[in-house]
Amino acid sequence: MKASELTQRQALRTIDGVSFPVIQRIGDNHLVDMTVFEDGLIEAPELMDLAMFEADVRKGRIGTSIPEGETLRLGQAGLLDLEQGDWTLTPDALIERVYGLLAELNPGLDNLVDLQGSATHVVDGQLNWKQTRTRSAPxxxxxxxxxxxxxxxxxxxxxxxxxxxxxxxxxxxxxxxxxxxxxxxxxxxxxxxxxxxxxxxxxxxxxxxxxxxxxxxxxxxxxxxxxxxxxxGEALIGELRECGRELRGEPTSFHVCRAAADAYWADPTDENLATLRRTYEEVPPHLRRYCGDMDEKDIPIRKVLYGDGTV
Structure with a gap:
């Protein structure tokens, strides 16, 4: 009897953790919000167990400083070149911090996960994650x-x-x-x-x-x-408002704009054009490209609103 032939089941459990910034070095230096979970797994952003985490710290893949003059990337927030650094956390202190936080979360250090050196394994010929934290959130x-x-x-x-x-x-x-x-x-x-x-x-x-x-x-x-x-900067406000809509299960501004665009393409009246203009301009500028498809993005919308010279 094979597992693939049987009814699939799952068990849900809340796994608590805490997070703080560290530097991940994969080509460039990236500031990541590293999470320590109560079961001993670390998310940075890949999942690893304690032994894998320590190895990454020793190899410099997870760090507490960046070399003089190098770039620190902060995702959508931007990037900084930094110099004259006064870095106060050592790699050993980072490992000690993680174990201290884990002891607070799980005083008995019970049921810690051991990934046996790899976050993935092969099941029925396919590579799968041993553990996932797809719904991890503050x-x-x-x-x-x-x-x-x-x-x-x-x-x-x-x-x-x-x-x-x-x-x-x-x-x-x-x-x-x-x-x-x-x-x-x-x-x-x-x-x-x-x-x-x-x-x-x-x-x-x-x-x-x-x-x-x-x-x-x-x-x-x-x-x-x-x-x-x-x-x-100002784009933060629009991004946070979009996050709020998603958290409440409401349509985001670019989903509303997409619907307005579909209505206009189906019936290109002045009224539908005015609605498209209003909903498009309510979308935060850095999110407007999502109002169209993957190939043309928002170019057709901009052309119809602002003229054929729009690029």
């Missing part, structure tokens, strides 16, 4: 009268202006609308509207050449070159 406790125990969240990197430069912060927007700002000074919660006001006042932004940048738990360095990404 969370906060729900209100006592809520229908759910927890509110899931989505996170982004950003920079908050401080007295001596910029502090890296992690922004987490939760399904109930609460926005967490976690950085060097700890965690605080603000409303999305108040945060938008602070962005407009310049409290949040992207470092420039000569600014000192602090990364909580790793250290500080001076920016010698800065390239803001599509999800920095």
């Amino acid at each position: 969370w906060r406790e729900a209100e006592p009268d809520s229908d759910n125990d927890r509110h899931p969240g989505r996170w982004l990197w950003s920079f908050e202006r401080g007295t001596e430069g910029f502090d890296l912060v992690q922004l987490v927007l939760f399904r109930d609308g609460a926005l967490s700002v976690l950085g060097r000074e700890g965690r605080r919660f603000v409303s999305l509207e108040d945060f938008a006001g602070d962005v407009g006042k310049g409290q949040y932004g992207f470092p420039r050449e000569g600014d000192r940048v602090t990364i909580r738990g790793l250290g500080a360095a001076t920016c010698s070159y800065a390239a803001p990404g599509p999800c920095s």
Whole structure:
């Protein structure tokens, strides 16, 4: 009797963890939010067990600093060239931190997962993950009268202006609308509207050449070159609003625009054109390319709205 011939079953379990920034070196230096789970698995962003994690630290694949003058990539937030680094966390201290956090999450160190040196194995001739964390997400406790125990969240990197430069912060927007700002000074919660006001006042932004940048738990360095990404500055607000819609199960602005585009292609009236223009311009600029198909993206929409000269 083969497993492939039987009824498939699954068991669901919540596996808690905590995360903090580390540097992953795969070609370039990438700032990643590394998670330590209570079962001993590490997500950075690939899954590994404790032995695999230690090996990656020793080999420099997971690090606590970057060489002088090299680039640090922060995903959609952008990239920075850093120099004059004062990195305060050593590789040994990183390993010690992980074991300390694991002891808090799982005091008895019970039922730790051992991946036997590889995150994958072959089942029925196909390569599969031994473990997955596809639904891994930040969370906060729900209100006592809520229908759910927890509110899931989505996170982004950003920079908050401080007295001596910029502090890296992690922004987490939760399904109930609460926005967490976690950085060097700890965690605080603000409303999305108040945060938008602070962005407009310049409290949040992207470092420039000569600014000192602090990364909580790793250290500080001076920016010698800065390239803001599509999800920095004012674009943060639009991205967070989209995240909120997704968390609440609502159509995102680009889904609404897609529907308006389909309506216009089917019936190109002035009214449908006006609706397409309004919904397209409500989409955050860095997300507008998703309003079309994979090949042409939003080019047909821009042509019909702004003329054939649009590229």
